[in-house]
Structure formats: structure tokens, C-alpha cells
Amino acid sequence: MSKLRVGIIGLGGIARAHGDAIATLDNIEVVAVADLFEDKRQQFMERYAVPKGYVSHVELLQDEEVDAVAITLGHQLHHKLTVDSCNAGKHVLVEKPMAISLEQCDDMIVAAAANDVKLMIGYTQHFYGTSLKAKEILDSGELGPIITAVCYMSKNWNYKGRRPQYRSRYHGGGMWLTNGVHVVDRLTWIMASQAVSVSASIGARAHYQAGDDSATAFIRYKSGFAGVAVAVGYADGGPNYECQVICANGSLRFSQHGEKFVKVGKNEKWEDVPFEDPPAEFHNEWKAFAEAIEKDIEVPTHGEWGRHIMEILFAAEQSSILGQEIMLESGGSWSNQTSGTPIITRHGWI
Numbered sequence: 397m398s399k400l401r402v403g404i405i406g407l408g409g410i411a412r413a414h415g416d417a418i419a420t421l422d423n424i425e426v427v428a429v430a431d432l433f434e435d436k437r438q439q440f441m442e443r444y445a446v447p448k449g450y451v452s453h454v455e456l457l458q459d460e461e462v463d464a465v466a467i468t469l470g471h472q473l474h475h476k477l478t479v480d481s482c483n484a485g486k487h488v489l490v491e492k493p494m495a496i497s498l499e500q501c502d503d504m505i506v507a508a509a510a511n512d513v514k515l516m517i518g519y520t521q522h523f524y525g526t527s528l529k530a531k532e533i534l535d536s537g538e539l540g541p542i543i544t545a546v547c548y549m550s551k552n553w554n555y556k557g558r559r560p561q562y563r564s565r566y567h568g569g570g571m572w573l574t575n576g577v578h579v580v581d582r583l584t585w586i587m588a589s590q591a592v593s594v595s596a597s598i599g600a601r602a603h604y605q606a607g608d609d610s611a612t613a614f615i616r617y618k619s620g621f622a623g624v625a626v627a628v629g630y631a632d633g634g635p636n637y638e639c640q641v642i643c644a645n646g647s648l649r650f651s652q653h654g655e656k657f658v659k660v661g662k663n664e665k666w667e668d669v670p671f672e673d674p675p676a677e678f679h680n681e682w683k684a685f686a687e688a689i690e691k692d693i694e695v696p697t698h699g700e701w702g703r704h705i706m707e708i709l710f711a712a713e714q715s716s717i718l719g720q721e722i723m724l725e726s727g728g729s730w731s732n733q734t735s736g737t738p739i740i741t742r743h744g745w746i
């Protein structure tokens with residue numbers, strides 16, 4: 397099998413997590429990078445021994461040696477860079493959130509299909525050792541049917557260190573689109589069903605900024621059950637990344653940051669369950685992406701999945717403004733990912 401040759405566009409903080417992960421995989425190599433700033437290109441190229449660096453993504457996309465790209469820059473750029481990359485015949489792994497409107501998500505899906513390339517959204521929640529173990533336990537049926545789940549991401553918003561575009565909703569920032577997307581993605585994956593409606597309260601409660609910092613959303617699923625997503629970027633407090641799932645015959649708690657754990661609740665007590673860690677989530681994400689390209693199968697967190705998560709997020713914003721529950725429009729029809737990978741990526745759509 398020949399190596400997957402990757403170009404990374406945007407060399408901020410998260411590009412390093414991608415670089416570190418790719419360095420742990422024998423079948424993938426970074427052959428080119430693009431960033432507007434020379435110092436960022438130089439640092440990255442030296443650190444990961446990358447031979448080529450471009451100022452603009454346009455030049456990188458003309459490089460025939462590049463098979464696939466990672467789009468790792470600001471939310472407002474995901475749409476254009478994905479469409480351009482697909483049109484250049486490159487497979488795309490684009491960071492979360494997928495884009496900042498449903499029309500943009502649709503364009504991206506169409507561009508990938510028209511050019512017969514893979515489009516994967518970097519929803520890392522599916523790839524943590526703790527989430528994979530939790531999903532394995534839930535899918536095994538040993539705890540019985542899911543009754544409800546509550547997922548949190550409450551953490552320090554780090555206002556001073558946060559770049560302006562991530563504090564501005566106009567640019568696709570704010571806690572809800574930046575991190576709430578992880579919570580909704582994790583909740584929907586765990587609930588293993590398609591969302592049908594959402595009711596939410598979202599706003600800037602702890603900071604003066606042009607984007608929200610706090611969201612609570614109540615999401616109803618096609619399965620008939622409902623879950624709650626809480627995403628808060630507080631000014632001071634204690635972090636919580638937990639997800640708690642209550643099933644008919646047992647309960648489950650897991651958390652992938654800070655204190656990492658998976659616990660099963662049975663007989664009135666909680667017991668720790670071992671999980672695999674490392675490899676880290678980005679290793680698993682890249683492994684799944686490369687495997688889907690090699691075997692020509694659907695990627696696990698594909699464009700339609702990504703769009704559905706964004707549809708929930710945008711409807712939640714609408715709900716918060718109108719003060720009412722919003723019904724979602726998408727009927728939804730897509731297939732589960734059915735690769736032979738040891739990573740459990742099945743959405744279990746109902």
C-alpha cells in the first residue's frame with residue numbers, strides 16, 4: 397500500500413495535534429503545508445520534516461503530490477477551502493465546526509461527491525479511547541436501551557488568549573459553534589438516533605463579546621428519547637467534560653479530558669472500566685480517514701453526519717432567539733460506516 401500524502405492548510409495550534417498523530421502512522425506522511433506566515437511554516441516544516449511550504453492554499457492545491465488535505469484554520473474559511481480542495485481532486489479532512497451555514501455544508505457535500513473524493517469532518521469525540529469504550533459498552537446492549545444522556549463541556553473560556561474570530565459569531569465563533577459542536581456530536585452519536593427537534597437557551601453570560609459563551613440544549617431524537625447538551629465557557633470555575641448515559645439496566649459515565657474515565661453503574665455503585673489510551677484521538681481519526689480512502693468506503697464522520705450536527709446547532713440558536721422548540725427539516729438518509737477497522741465508528745442511526 398502506498399502512503400497517503402497529506403497537505404496541511406493552516407498551521408495554528410491544532411495543526412500540531414494533526415502533525416503529531418500523522419507521525420505515529422506508517423501509512424501517512426505530510427508532504428506540504430500552507431500558512432500565511434513564514435515563521436509558522438518554518439517551525440512546522442522543521443518540527444515534522446515537511447519538504448514543501450506554501451504561502452497560499454491555492455499553490456498547495458496545485459501540488460500533484462498531495463492526495464489529501466487537512467483544513468485546520470478559522471471556521472469562516474472551512475467552506476471555501478473545502479470546496480476548492482475537492483475541486484482540485486483532494487480528499488478533505490476539515491476541522492470542526494463543518495461550516496457556518498447549512499448552505500455551506502451542502503456545497504461541501506456536493507463538491508466532494510462531484511469530484512469523487514472523501515469528505516470527513518474532524519469530530520474528534522468519536523475517536524477518544526474513553527468514547528470508543530463507552531460506545532462499545534452501549535452498543536453491546538449490556539446496559540439495555542438508552543433512556544437519556546447528558547453531555548457537558550464546561551471549561552474556562554480563556555477570553556484573553558482566545559483569538560477575536562473565535563469570540564465573534566459573525567466569524568463562526570462563540571462557545572456553541574466552537575465547542576458546543578463537540579457536545580452535540582458526542583450526544584447524538586451516543587443517542588444513536590437522528591435529532592428531530594431542539595429547544596435551547598444560548599447567550600453571552602460571563603463575557604462581553606459578540607458571540608455566546610453558554611448554551612443549554614434539549615434535543616429530541618427519532619428514537620423517542622431526548623438528551624441534554626451543556627456547553628459553557630465560564631470566566632472562573634471547575635472544568636467538566638463528562639457524559640452521563642442512563643439506560644434501562646445500568647448507567648454509564650465517561651470523560652475524555654482532565655480526569656479520563658469510563659464508569660459503569662450497576663447494583664447501586666460505579667465501577668471503573670479500563671480503556672485504551674493512547675493512542676490519542678487524532679491518531680484514530682487519521683487512521684480511519686486513511687483507511688476509508690484506501691478501501692474506498694465511507695468515512696465515519698462524513699459530510700451528511702457533519703451537516704446534521706450543524707443543523708442541530710443552528711436550530712438551537714433559532715430556538716434561543718424565538719424562545720420555542722424548533723423542528724428540524726432534514727429527513728436524513730445515509731449509510732453507517734462499515735469499515736473493517738478496529739475503531740468503532742458506527743453511528744447506529746435509527
Ligand SMILES: NC(=O)c1ccc[n+]([C@@H]2O[C@H](COP(=O)([O-])OP(=O)(O)OC[C@H]3O[C@@H](n4cnc5c(N)ncnc54)[C@H](O)[C@@H]3O)[C@@H](O)[C@H]2O)c1
Pocket residue numbers: 405406407408409410411430431432433436451452453467468469470471473491492493518519520559574
Ligand atoms: N478537534 C478539536 O478538538 C479541535 C481543537 C482545537 C481547534 N479545532 C479547530 O481547528 C481549527 C483551527 O484552530 P486553531 O486554534 O489551530 O486556529 P488558529 O487560528 O490558531 O490557526 C489558524 C492558522 O491558519 C492560518 N491561516 C489563516 N488564513 C489562512 C489562509 N487563507 N491560508 C493559509 N493559512 C491561513 C493562520 O495564519 C493560522 O496560523 C478551528 O476550526 C478549530 O475550531 C479543533
